[in-house]
Amino acid sequence: MNRWVEGLRQLRQYPSAVAGALIILFLIGLSIYTVIAIPYGQALERWRGGAYWERNPVNAEPIWLDRLTGGNLPKTFTVKPDPDTVASEAFPGGRRVTIPLDFSFDAGGFPSELNLFLDAEYDERAPFVRLTWHTPDGRSIPLGSHQVGHHDRIGLSRDWDLERRLGNVPHVGLFAGPDPAPDPQVLDGDYELTLDAILFEPDASLDANLVVYGQVHGLAGTDHQRRDLLLALLWGTPVALAFGLLATAGTTITTLVIAAVGVWYRGWVDAVIQRLTEVNMILPLLPILVMVGTLYSTSIWAMLGVVIALGIFSAGIKMYRAMLLPIREAPYIEAAQAYGASNARIILRYMIPRILPVMIPTFVTLIPTFVFLEASLALLGLGDPSLPTWGKILNDAQNQSALYHGFFYWVLEPAALLMLTGLGFAMLGFALDRVFNPRLRTQ
Amino acid sequence: MADDPLLSVDGLRLHYRARSGIVHAVDGVSFDVRRNEALVILGESGCGKSSLAKALLRVLPRNVQTFDGSIRVDGEETMGYAEERFRQEIRWQRIGLVMQAAMNALNPVVRVGEQVAEPLRVHLGWSRQRAQARAREVFDLVGVSQDFLERYPFELSGGMRQRVVLAMALIAEPDLVIMDEPTSALDVLTQASIMNRLKRIKRELGTSFILITHDVATSSEIADRVALMYAGQMVEISNAEHFFHDPAHPYAQALMASVPRLHQAERPEHIPGEPPSLADPPAGCRFAERCPKRFGRCAEAPDMLTVEHDRSVRCWLFRYGGNL
Numbered sequence: 001m002n003r004w005v006e007g008l009r010q011l012r013q014y015p016s017a018v019a020g021a022l023i024i025l026f027l028i029g030l031s032i033y034t035v036i037a038i039p040y041g042q043a044l045e046r047w048r049g050g051a052y053w054e055r056n057p058v059n060a061e062p063i064w065l066d067r068l069t070g071g072n073l074p075k076t077f078t079v080k081p082d083p084d085t086v087a088s089e090a091f092p093g094g095r096r097v098t099i100p101l102d103f104s105f106d107a108g109g110f111p112s113e114l115n116l117f118l119d120a121e122y123d124e125r126a127p128f129v130r131l132t133w134h135t136p137d138g139r140s141i142p143l144g145s146h147q148v149g150h151h152d153r154i155g156l157s158r159d160w161d162l163e164r165r166l167g168n169v170p171h172v173g174l175f176a177g178p179d180p181a182p183d184p185q186v187l188d189g190d191y192e193l194t195l196d197a198i199l200f201e202p203d204a205s206l207d208a209n210l211v212v213y214g215q216v217h218g219l220a221g222t223d224h225q226r227r228d229l230l231l232a233l234l235w236g237t238p239v240a241l242a243f244g245l246l247a248t249a250g251t252t253i254t255t256l257v258i259a260a261v262g263v264w265y266r267g268w269v270d271a272v273i274q275r276l277t278e279v280n281m282i283l284p285l286l287p288i289l290v291m292v293g294t295l296y297s298t299s300i301w302a303m304l305g306v307v308i309a310l311g312i313f314s315a316g317i318k319m320y321r322a323m324l325l326p327i328r329e330a331p332y333i334e335a336a337q338a339y340g341a342s343n344a345r346i347i348l349r350y351m352i353p354r355i356l357p358v359m360i361p362t363f364v365t366l367i368p369t370f371v372f373l374e375a376s377l378a379l380l381g382l383g384d385p386s387l388p389t390w391g392k393i394l395n396d397a398q399n400q401s402a403l404y405h406g407f408f409y410w411v412l413e414p415a416a417l418l419m420l421t422g423l424g425f426a427m428l429g430f431a432l433d434r435v436f437n438p439r440l441r442t443q
Numbered sequence: 444m445a446d447d448p449l450l451s452v453d454g455l456r457l458h459y460r461a462r463s464g465i466v467h468a469v470d471g472v473s474f475d476v477r478r479n480e481a482l483v484i485l486g487e488s489g490c491g492k493s494s495l496a497k498a499l500l501r502v503l504p505r506n507v508q509t510f511d512g513s514i515r516v517d518g519e520e521t522m523g524y525a526e527e528r529f530r531q532e533i534r535w536q537r538i539g540l541v542m543q544a545a546m547n548a549l550n551p552v553v554r555v556g557e558q559v560a561e562p563l564r565v566h567l568g569w570s571r572q573r574a575q576a577r578a579r580e581v582f583d584l585v586g587v588s589q590d591f592l593e594r595y596p597f598e599l600s601g602g603m604r605q606r607v608v609l610a611m612a613l614i615a616e617p618d619l620v621i622m623d624e625p626t627s628a629l630d631v632l633t634q635a636s637i638m639n640r641l642k643r644i645k646r647e648l649g650t651s652f653i654l655i656t657h658d659v660a661t662s663s664e665i666a667d668r669v670a671l672m673y674a675g676q677m678v679e680i681s682n683a684e685h686f687f688h689d690p691a692h693p694y695a696q697a698l699m700a701s702v703p704r705l706h707q708a709e710r711p712e713h714i715p716g717e718p719p720s721l722a723d724p725p726a727g728c729r730f731a732e733r734c735p736k737r738f739g740r741c742a743e744a745p746d747m748l749t750v751e752h753d754r755s756v757r758c759w760l761f762r763y764g765g766n767l
Binding site (some may be wrong): 266330331332334335336337338339340341342345349350353354 | 500502505530531534535539540542543544547548549550551552553561562565566608611612
C-alpha cells in the first residue's frame with residue numbers, strides 16, 4: 001500500500017530509525033544463527049551443565065576484556081601425549097609406560113586450575129600411575145600415585161597435601177619459583193608432567209590429558225558451573241525476541257479488536273468492555289506473575305499466556321476506543337452499512353485499518369517492555385528453569401554474588417544485550433511515531 | 444405484482460430522541476416510485492429529506508424513538524424483515540444508496556476499484572477477478588476511466604469520487620437508487636455532466652431513481668415526478684411538468700417564485716419566516732405561519748388530497764375547489 005511505502009521512505013530520513021532497524025536486524029540475524037547453529041534441545045541439554053563443560057575454567061572472564069586492559073592472562077589448554085616420546089618397557093606380568101606431558105608456559109598469570117584426565121582400558125587389574133612435576137628450573141616435585149579407573153579425573157588443584165608442601169594452592173605453587181612467597185610470580189619456561197604407569201594386562205592402554213585451566217575464556221567468559229555464557233547470551237536473543245513479539249502481538253491485536261467491537265456495538269457491549277478494562281487496569285501484573293510462577297509453573301509459555309491474558313483488557317483499549325469513536329461516525333462507515341456490509345466486515349476492514357498506522361509505533365515500543373518483563377521474572381528466580389536466557393544469567397550472577405567477587409562481565413553482558421534491544425526498538429519506534437503521527441513532526 | 448409500484452411508502456414515521464425533545468424528522472410520509480422513474484424529493488435543509496433516505500434503507504442512528512409505517516418493495520412489505528434479512532435481500536440488491544457527502548463515503552484506505560466491487564463480493568460471493576471485471580463495466584457506465592480502479596479515494600477529484608460512489612450504488616444493478624444530495628458539493632458543469640449520466644443510465648438500464656435535493660434547477664433536469672417535502676411531511680406530489688410550470692401548494696408556488704430565471708423581468712421572491720421546529724411542529728398546517736393564503740381552516744392539519752391525475756396536495760384550499 002502506498003501509505004506504507006511512503007512511510008518507509010520517510011523513515012530513512014531519521015538516522016535513529018536506521019540505527020534502530022540495524023540493531024533489530026542484528027538481533028534477528030543473531031537469533032536465526034543461534035537457532036540453526038545450536039538446536040533448541042542441544043542448548044537445553046548443555047545448559048543443564050555437567051561433563052560437557054568439564055574442560056572449561058570456572059568464572060573466567062572474556063579474553064577480550066583482559067587483552068583490552070593490557071593483561072596476558074592464560075587461556076585454557078590441554079596437553080596431550082606425543083606418541084613419539086611415549087616409552088614402553090615390558091616386564092614379567094606387565095608393562096611399564098612413561099608418558100611425558102610437556103608444555104611451555106609464559107602467561108601473565110597463573111592457571112586457575114589443573115586437572116589430569118585419565119582414560120584407561122583394562123579388564124580386571126587397573127593400571128597404576130606415579131606423577132612427577134618438572135619445573136623449568138630443574139626441580140622435580142612428586143605428585144603422588146594413583147590407581148586409574150576407566151575414566152578418572154585427578155584434581156591436582158585439590159590435593160591438600162601438595163598444597164601444604166608447596167605453601168600455596170597447587171596451580172600457583174607448581175608454576176611459581178622455589179621459595180614460597182606472599183606474592184608469587186609465574187616462572188616462564190617448559191614444564192613437564194611425567195606419568196610413570198604400570199599396566200598389568202597385555203591389552204591394557206592408558207591415555208592422559210592434562211588440562212591447564214586459564215583465567216580467561218572465549219567471547220563471554222564462563223560462570224560458576226564452567227558453562228560458557230555465550231550459549232545463554234546467544235539463546236537469550238531468540239527467546240527474548242519471541243517473547244516480546246508474541247506478547248506484544250497477542251495483547252495489541254486482541255486489544256484492538258475488542259476496542260473496535262465495543263465501539264461498533266456500543267451500549268452494553270461497550271460498557272462491559274470498559275468496566276472489565278478498568279478492573280484489569282488496577283490489577284498488579286508483576287505480583288500476579290510471581291504468584292503464577294510460584295504456585296503453578298515457571299514455564300516461559302505459561303508466563304507468556306498469563307501476560308497476554310492480563311494484557312487483553314489493558315489501558316490500550318481506552319486509547320484505541322478514543323481513536324475509533326470518530327471513525328465510527330465517518331460517512332464511509334454509514335455507506336458501507338447501507339450497501340449491507342456485515343458487522344465483522346465493518347470492524348475489520350473499515351475501522352481497524354484506519355488506526356493501524358498510529359498503532360505501529362506503539363507496537364514497536366511495546367516489544368522491549370515485554371523483553372524486560374521476561375528478564376525481570378527470570379531475575380526474580382521465576383524464569384523458565386531449563387531455558388538459557390539473559391534474565392537467567394543475571395539470576396545466576398545475583399545468586400553467586402558476581403559483583404561482590406568482581407565478575408562484572410557476568411552482569412554487564414546480559415544487561416548490555418537487554419539495553420541494546422530496548423534501544424533498538426525504542427529508536428525505531430520513536431521515529432515511526434514521527435512518521436505516522438504527523439503532529440509530532442518538528443519542521 | 445407487476446402492477447405494483449416498485450416502491451410504495453405509506454405513513455412512514457421516523458422520530459428521534461434529542462435534547463430538545465422528540466424530533467419528528469419524517470412524520471407520516473407516503474409516496475410511490477414507479478419503474479424506470481426519477482422521483483425528485485425536493486425540500487429545504489432540515490425538512491427530513493436525509494432522514495427519509497436513511498429510513499428507506501434502515502440505516503438508522505442510535506437515538507431513534509419511533510420508526511413505523513409501511514415500506515413495500517414490489518408489493519412486498521419489508522418493515523417486518525429482520526435486520527439480517529433486510530441487509531442481505533434489500534440493501535444494494537434492490538435499493539442502492541448514494542449517501543449525502545458521498546465524497547467522504549469512500550474508505551480512505553481501500554482502492555476505489557476494490558470498494559466498488561465489494562458489494563458483489565459481500566452479497567454474492569463473487570471472486571475478486573469477476574467483481575473487478577464488473578467494476579470496470581460500471582466505471583464505463585458512470586464515465587470514470589478504468590485507470591482509476593487502482594487509485595485511492597484521496598487521489599480522485601470530487602466529481603470523480605461522486606461517480607465512483609454512484610458506480611458502487613449501481614454495481615449490483617438495483618431496481619432503485621436513492622441519491623441523497625448527490626451533486627450539491629460539485630460545480631455546475633460537473634453537476635450537469637453527472638445528471639446527463641444519470642439520464643442515460645435510467646434510459647439504458649431502466650433503473651428508477653429517488654433524487655433527494657434542495658436544488659430546484661438540478662432536479663428539473665431529470666425529474667419525472669416531484670415530491671415536495673416540508674417540515675417532515677410531503678406537501679405536494681406531482682408530475683414534473685405540472686410541478687415546475689404550475690405548482691399547486693402555496694409553498695410550492697413560493698418556492699418556484701424564489702428561483703431566479705433568465706429572461707424574466709420579475710425579481711425572485713423570498714419566503715418570509717422560517718420552517719417550524721421539527722421538535723415541536725404546529726398542530727395545524729405546518730406551512731400556515733408563512734403562507735400568504737392562510738385562512739381559518741389552516742389551524743387544522745390538512746390531509747393529502749388528490750386534486751387531479753398524478754397530483755396530490757396537502758392544503759385545505761383544494762378542498763374548496765382549488766386556487767383562491
